[in-house]
Amino acid sequence: MTRQKTTANAVEVRGLVKHFGETRAVDGIDLDVREGTVMGVLGPNGAGKTTLVRILSTLLQPDAGQATVAGYDVVRQPRELRRTIGLTGQYASVDEKLSGWENLYMIGRLLDLPRLQSRRRADEMLERFSLTEAARRPVSKYSGGMRRRLDLAASMIGRPRVLYLDEPTTGLDPRTRNEVWDEVQNIVADGNTVLLTTQYMEEAERLASELTVIDRGKIIAEGRVPELKAKVGGRTLEIRPQRAAELHQLVGALAQAGLDGVGGATASEETGVVSVPIVSDEQLTAVVGLLGERGFGIADIATHLPSLDEVFLALTGQKATHEDETAYVDEKEEVAA
Amino acid sequence: MSSATDTAETAGTADTPGARSATPAAPSPGADAAQARRGGGEGRIGLRANLRHIGALARRNALQIKQDPESMMDALLMPIIFTLLFVYVFGGAIGGDGGGSRDQYVQYLIPGMMGMMGMSIAMAVGTGINEDFRKGVMDRFRAMPISRSSVLVAKSVVEVGRMLVAIVVLLIVGFLVGFDVNGHWLGMLASIGLTALFGASLLWIFILLGLTMRTAQAVQGVSFIVLMPLQFGSSVFVPTDTMPGWLEAFTHVNPLTHVADSARGLMLGEGAVAGPVMWTVVWAVGLTLVTAPMAISMFRKKT
Numbered sequence: 001m002t003r004q005k006t007t008a009n010a011v012e013v014r015g016l017v018k019h020f021g022e023t024r025a026v027d028g029i030d031l032d033v034r035e036g037t038v039m040g041v042l043g044p045n046g047a048g049k050t051t052l053v054r055i056l057s058t059l060l061q062p063d064a065g066q067a068t069v070a071g072y073d074v075v076r077q078p079r080e081l082r083r084t085i086g087l088t089g090q091y092a093s094v095d096e097k098l099s100g101w102e103n104l105y106m107i108g109r110l111l112d113l114p115r116l117q118s119r120r121r122a123d124e125m126l127e128r129f130s131l132t133e134a135a136r137r138p139v140s141k142y143s144g145g146m147r148r149r150l151d152l153a154a155s156m157i158g159r160p161r162v163l164y165l166d167e168p169t170t171g172l173d174p175r176t177r178n179e180v181w182d183e184v185q186n187i188v189a190d191g192n193t194v195l196l197t198t199q200y201m202e203e204a205e206r207l208a209s210e211l212t213v214i215d216r217g218k219i220i221a222e223g224r225v226p227e228l229k230a231k232v233g234g235r236t237l238e239i240r241p242q243r244a245a246e247l248h249q250l251v252g253a254l255a256q257a258g259l260d261g262v263g264g265a266t267a268s269e270e271t272g273v274v275s276v277p278i279v280s281d282e283q284l285t286a287v288v289g290l291l292g293e294r295g296f297g298i299a300d301i302a303t304h305l306p307s308l309d310e311v312f313l314a315l316t317g318q319k320a321t322h323e324d325e326t327a328y329v330d331e332k333e334e335v336a337a
Numbered sequence: 338m339s340s341a342t343d344t345a346e347t348a349g350t351a352d353t354p355g356a357r358s359a360t361p362a363a364p365s366p367g368a369d370a371a372q373a374r375r376g377g378g379e380g381r382i383g384l385r386a387n388l389r390h391i392g393a394l395a396r397r398n399a400l401q402i403k404q405d406p407e408s409m410m411d412a413l414l415m416p417i418i419f420t421l422l423f424v425y426v427f428g429g430a431i432g433g434d435g436g437g438s439r440d441q442y443v444q445y446l447i448p449g450m451m452g453m454m455g456m457s458i459a460m461a462v463g464t465g466i467n468e469d470f471r472k473g474v475m476d477r478f479r480a481m482p483i484s485r486s487s488v489l490v491a492k493s494v495v496e497v498g499r500m501l502v503a504i505v506v507l508l509i510v511g512f513l514v515g516f517d518v519n520g521h522w523l524g525m526l527a528s529i530g531l532t533a534l535f536g537a538s539l540l541w542i543f544i545l546l547g548l549t550m551r552t553a554q555a556v557q558g559v560s561f562i563v564l565m566p567l568q569f570g571s572s573v574f575v576p577t578d579t580m581p582g583w584l585e586a587f588t589h590v591n592p593l594t595h596v597a598d599s600a601r602g603l604m605l606g607e608g609a610v611a612g613p614v615m616w617t618v619v620w621a622v623g624l625t626l627v628t629a630p631m632a633i634s635m636f637r638k639k640t
Binding site: 057058059079082083085087089091093094095096097098102106107109110111112138154 | 382386389390392393394396397400401404405472473474475476477478479480481482483
């Protein structure tokens with residue numbers, strides 16, 4: 001069967017729905033992942049991220065809507081689809097009793113690589129993910145970070161066109177997390193298409209070029225990372241006057257000028273900085289121009305985007321890492337049953 | 338085949354180390370095409386590919402045993418313990434068909450226990466599958482371009498290997514305590530093969546149980562309840578003619594009786610051969626035809 005259409009989208013999802021009993025784990029999701037980009041799917045526990053990934057890897061059947069990966073339909077062409085994907089789950093999906101090398105060799109053989117190539121590829125991947133020394137040790141003796149790295153290596157054996165990373169660093173300590181991030185960044189640098197789910201803002205910001213924020217199975221925001229940030233909170237202009245004494249004069253001057261759309265400036269004596277909320281580049285120019293006209297000396301000037309935590313708070317009206325444990329448990333149980 | 342660009346790429350270049358960094362923009366074309374060709378093209382998995390997958394997965398199961406040698410304890414110890422228990426504790430009292438001698442009982446017991454070994458080893462597969470299923474690696478297998486049945490077939494291949502080990506240990510212990518096939522070596526080989534065939538058919542029942550039950554403990558409990566009456570309500574340990582009529586009727590339909598009788602016929606050259614062999618084959622083939630497709634379809638649906 002030929003690919004249905006040549007498309008720049010590696011993943012296309014339209015109106016996808018999946019229920020678990022009363023819970024709508026995925027509730028009408030549309031999603032496009034362009035070839036060669038990293039799409040971050042950001043959401044709290046129980047938002048439906050794992051369900052989405054499981055549908056896109058043919059492990060779950062959707063109740064409604066459709067999805068294609070590399071042009072293959074998840075329901076009608078599961079076999080073809082499985083040839084094009086790599087999956088790294090929340091829990092390392094490697095065999096604990098086997099050594100790292102044996103795991104990778106097995107995957108190579110299951111992907112129909114000849115014996116010699118499977119061997120070479122296993123060596124190559126262990127080298128690439130800095131696991132050569134541990135190659136012959138059983139995975140049960142690996143540290144958490146090593147397991148995730150092996151899991152990534154296993155997913156990369158078949159050179160997948162699309163790689164799913166389902167919360168690749170959940171449960172890892174910060175140092176190990178950085179290790180895994182470095183590896184993911186290398187994978188991304190090679191031009192792979194990646195669908196990354198995460199509940200960490202930092203992770204999404206660092207790895208993804210585009211973001212889809214989901215909550216309770218629905219998309220609540222999407223766009224490029226800077227766009228999304230700008231859309232929600234605008235920016236904050238921070239000005240440090242040369243003379244600390246002028247801090248309040250500066251605030252006064254801004255208030256007096258009443259520049260269009262520029263919010264109320266605030267001064268912090270502690271940091272010696274005046275913060276001005278702005279929405280556009282024109283406003284930035286206007287503020288800087290005004291300060292020059294009035295003869296204020298400026299020591300430092302900077303703009304800041306809001307953090308993704310703030311973005312999420314603004315979008316959902318609740319803290320990003322909310323304790324929706326029940327929903328999370330429900331989803332997991334359904335997945336296991 | 339996939340697309341024009343895929344086929345244009347040669348498989349050779351794609352698999353040399355470093356090729357991927359040289360072509361960063363095109364993630365996978367070469368390997369894709371190579372896989373598609375070797376896997377039989379359009380996503381269908383050909384017989385040869387299937388055998389290769391089963392081989393790779395069976396290797397996994399075998400390596401698990403190597404890593405965890407205690408898992409072979411049942412296959413090694415069970416035949417020893419049962420043989421010693423029945424020969425020395427009950428042997429003298431039960432006696433053989435005719436005369437109460439321990440030696441005669443050995444001749445009766447060893448062939449009888451072959452089928453029981455197959456059944457006991459088969460029982461363990463249920464708990465194994467159940468535990469295996471709870472691990473992330475199953476998700477990986479299920480998201481890979483392999484036939485889902487190959488995971489189960491590979492498991493049963495290795496389990497049949499374990500059965501053969503148990504049967505060989507049983508025969509060795511048997512020979513040590515005085516078992517004698519009187520030159521029926523071919524019969525013995527045939528009997529081993531027949532028992533393995535029967536054992537393989539039982540595997541599917543326990544795989545089915547393992548996939549249905551929620552916990553490994555539950556699987557073990559249910560398996561035990563099924564196993565006990567089958568083992569003792571048969572001609573495995575004693576001749577059935579002293580049993581009450583209703584129980585004797587049960588033993589006649591119990592496949593373990595047929596397996597035991599066929600082993601005696603083949604290895605000792607005593608009693609009927611054709612009948613028990615035929616019924617053993619009927620049971621084995623019948624069970625496989627019914628339960629294997631059920632187990633495979635349940636495994637496919639399980640998410």
